[in-house]
Amino acid sequence: MNYYPEAMARLIGELQKLPTVGPKTAQRLAFYFLKMSVMDAKGIAQSIEDVKSALDYCTRCGNITDTDPCRICTDPRRDRQLICVVKDPDDLLAIERTNQYNGLYHTLMGVLSPLNGVGPQELRMSGLFERVEKDHIKEVIIAISSTTEGQATALYLTRQLTQKFTVSVSQIAHGIPVGGDLDYIDELTIAKALEGRRPFGP
Amino acid sequence: MNYYPEAMARLIGELQKLPTVGPKTAQRLAFYFLKMSVMDAKGIAQSIEDVKSALDYCTRCGNITDTDPCRICTDPRRDRQLICVVKDPDDLLAIERTNQYNGLYHTLMGVLSPLNGVGPQELRMSGLFERVEKDHIKEVIIAISSTTEGQATALYLTRQLTQKFTVSVSQIAHGIPVGGDLDYIDELTIAKALEGRRPFGP
Numbered sequence: 215m216n217y218y219p220e221a222m223a224r225l226i227g228e229l230q231k232l233p234t235v236g237p238k239t240a241q242r243l244a245f246y247f248l249k250m251s252v253m254d255a256k257g258i259a260q261s262i263e264d265v266k267s268a269l270d271y272c273t274r275c276g277n278i279t280d281t282d283p284c285r286i287c288t289d290p291r292r293d294r295q296l297i298c299v300v301k302d303p304d305d306l307l308a309i310e311r312t313n314q315y316n317g318l319y320h321t322l323m324g325v326l327s328p329l330n331g332v333g334p335q336e337l338r339m340s341g342l343f344e345r346v347e348k349d350h351i352k353e354v355i356i357a358i359s360s361t362t363e364g365q366a367t368a369l370y371l372t373r374q375l376t377q378k379f380t381v382s383v384s385q386i387a388h389g390i391p392v393g394g395d396l397d398y399i400d401e402l403t404i405a406k407a408l409e410g411r412r413p414f415g416p
Numbered sequence: 417m418n419y420y421p422e423a424m425a426r427l428i429g430e431l432q433k434l435p436t437v438g439p440k441t442a443q444r445l446a447f448y449f450l451k452m453s454v455m456d457a458k459g460i461a462q463s464i465e466d467v468k469s470a471l472d473y474c475t476r477c478g479n480i481t482d483t484d485p486c487r488i489c490t491d492p493r494r495d496r497q498l499i500c501v502v503k504d505p506d507d508l509l510a511i512e513r514t515n516q517y518n519g520l521y522h523t524l525m526g527v528l529s530p531l532n533g534v535g536p537q538e539l540r541m542s543g544l545f546e547r548v549e550k551d552h553i554k555e556v557i558i559a560i561s562s563t564t565e566g567q568a569t570a571l572y573l574t575r576q577l578t579q580k581f582t583v584s585v586s587q588i589a590h591g592i593p594v595g596g597d598l599d600y601i602d603e604l605t606i607a608k609a610l611e612g613r614r615p616f617g618p
Contacts, residue, residue: 217512219482221470225463231456233448239436245506246435247467248480254433255468259461261427265449266457268423278450280421304447310419 222248271303274345276321276338278303286310286319293317295352299342299371301325301359309357317355320345325358325367334370342371346379356385360406424450473505476547478523478540480505488512488521495519497554501544501573503527503561511559519557522547527560527569536572544573548581558587562608 218226222244229240247255271277272284279285286292296317300306306319322337345351354375358364372383389407390399420428424446431442449457473479474486481487488494498519502508508521524539547553556577560566574585591609592601 217509219471219480221463221466221482222480225467228460228463231460232445234441234444241506242436243434244467247464248471250468252468255464258430258433259464261423261430262449262457262461262464264423265427265446266452266454269421269450278421278424280423304443307419 271321271323274341275306275319276303276323276341277306277319291316295350296355297342297345297351297353298355298357300357301364305357305359317353322358322367325361325363326370327363337367339371339374343374343378346375346381351379351381353382353384356383358385360388473523476543477508477521478505478525478543479508479521493518497552498557499544499547499553499555500557500559502559503566507559507561519555524560524569527563527565528572529565539569541573541576545576545580548577548583553581553583555584555586558585560587562590 225244225247226237226240229235229243230237235243247258250258268280269278270280270282272279272282272287274283274287277284277286281288293316297320298306298309298315298317299320299322300309302321302323306321309315309319320338320342322339322342324332324337326332326334326337342354346354354371356368356371358368368385372385375381375383387410388403389410390396390403396404427446427449428439428442431437431445432439437445449460452460470482471480472482472484474481474484474489476485476489479486479488483490495518499522500508500511500517500519501522501524502511504523504525508523511517511521522540522544524541524544526534526539528534528536528539544556548556556573558570558573560570570587574587577583577585589612590605591612592598592605598606
């Protein structure tokens with residue numbers, strides 16, 4: 215890397231820390247920053263710092279937020295007895311974008327993964343149990359993707375919740391995506407879709 | 417985008433300006449920045465600003481540099497009568513990495529592209545002509561990729577240089593990449609390789 219001036223080499227090194235960015239992409243991005251106007255480059259550098267200084271996780275639900283508790287947790291129009299459990303804030307935002315859900319959220323910040331040393335203690339589960347008890351939650355919807363680890367997490371949560379509290383626990387439906395062609399869908403998804411079939415008609 | 421806190425939405429917007437970064441990648445990178453330590457995030461933000469403040473283009477050869485003229489232009493061990501013409505600093509660095517070239521460089525900052533309004537005036541050509549005349553350059557190697565526009569640029573440069581000065585002009589060889597399997601190489605490259613064949617043997 216000694217072909218680059220030092221500031222350039224450092225930026226390329228920093229960019230390579232990002233996900234999906236290898237040496238080639240890092241170099242291309244670095245050259246792009248170099249060609250940008252000073253104002254644009256300052257803008258992007260400032261935004262990165264702002265994200266770190268202005269944002270944090272909501273202590274109640276774990277959503278990313280600039281106020282604590284977050285806007286969803288304090289929204290009086292939302293159903294305060296319904297909690298949707300998601301893996302992380304990315305998934306929370308994916309559900310928000312549908313505009314179809316009107317309850318609160320709880321992010322676990324991961325899924326159970328014993329091989330990687332992630333047990334129930336490492337996830338934000340106790341916070342969920344507290345909320346279910348204190349806020350008299352009626353229903354918990356588990357919206358965790360159906361990987362092996364995701365399903366183990368969902369199963370563990372369901373058992374804990376139904377044993378400890380009188381709350382109904384449901385899971386989002388896994389099946390064929392809308393517009394999905396059966397031909398191109400893996401067998402497991404089709405099996406799940408068959409298993410989750412519902413009576414047809416009004 | 418109103419699902420994100422404002423600082424997050426702004427960062428995602430800024431990241432989308434980068435090449436190869438679409439909405440999904442921008443969101444993933446933004447979340448990654450959020451999860452980074454404050455120090456790492458500050459480091460990357462600082463590097464971006466540094467690249468803009470510490471680096472500029474060498475007024476002589478157009479290389480990116482933190483001194484002007486750049487380290488290559490002032491290196492006394494280099495052959496000062498040989499200039500390699502490249503499209504941009506990326507290509508210059510690609511040649512530097514081979515450790516096989518010991519002359520100076522001249523970057524054009526683009527290639528002729530009449531459709532996009534890029535004529536000889538828009539490129540750093542007059543600077544090249546000046547250098548060839550003043551510094552008594554003996555040979556100019558044209559190292560521009562063999563696209564239509566690249567070849568038009570090479571042809572134009574060769575004509576101008578040979579008409580105006582007594583300098584020999586050569587072009588890097590286009591042919592089969594080392595280790596390249598003929599089966600997988602396009603016809604034009606094979607044609608170029610045939611055309612550029614050289615006598616075999618010592």
